[in-house]
Amino acid sequence: MTPQRRKILALFEDLGSGIHLSAEDVHDKLLNLDVRISLATIYRTLRLLVDMGFLNELELSEGGHRFELLSLDKPDHHHLICIRCGRTEEFESEVVIKVGRSAAEDLGFKLLESTLNVRAICPACK
Numbered sequence: 573m574t575p576q577r578r579k580i581l582a583l584f585e586d587l588g589s590g591i592h593l594s595a596e597d598v599h600d601k602l603l604n605l606d607v608r609i610s611l612a613t614i615y616r617t618l619r620l621l622v623d624m625g626f627l628n629e630l631e632l633s634e635g636g637h638r639f640e641l642l643s644l645d646k647p648d649h650h651h652l653i654c655i656r657c658g659r660t661e662e663f664e665s666e667v668v669i670k671v672g673r674s675a676a677e678d679l680g681f682k683l684l685e686s687t688l689n690v691r692a693i694c695p696a697c698k
């Protein structure tokens with residue numbers, strides 16, 4: 573891994589799971605740490621870390637993306653995402669996991685994860 577990739581991944585690891593950052597958030601936080609990496613490189617690196625299985629990517633509304641550390645502690649958590657401001661809250665649901673499991677079983681698939689991302693408008697944006 574290149575030093576830039578390490579720095580970006582370390583930022584997520586320091587913040588822990590349950591934190592959802594945009595590429596701009598990552599850029600700002602790195603600047604606060606005196607780490608200068610261009611936004612274009614951050615975008616590319618985030619995608620790469622998703623492909624490598626370190627991060628999970630959430631799609632918000634048009635073009636909006638948030639990234640979070642993939643955590644083995646809670647692989648099947650779900651998100652309530654405000655499409656206006658990007659506020660992202662996590663929730664857990666046995667029902668969603670059960671439905672995913674039974675759909676996979678019915679069709680002979682091996683279940684890896686079942687996550688639900690709910691797009692909504694938060695109280696502040698309503």
Ligand SMILES: [Zn+2]
Nearest residue numbers: 590640649662
């Ligand atoms: Zn999350």
Ligand SMILES: [Zn+2]
Nearest residue numbers: 654657694697
């Ligand atoms: Zn909002």
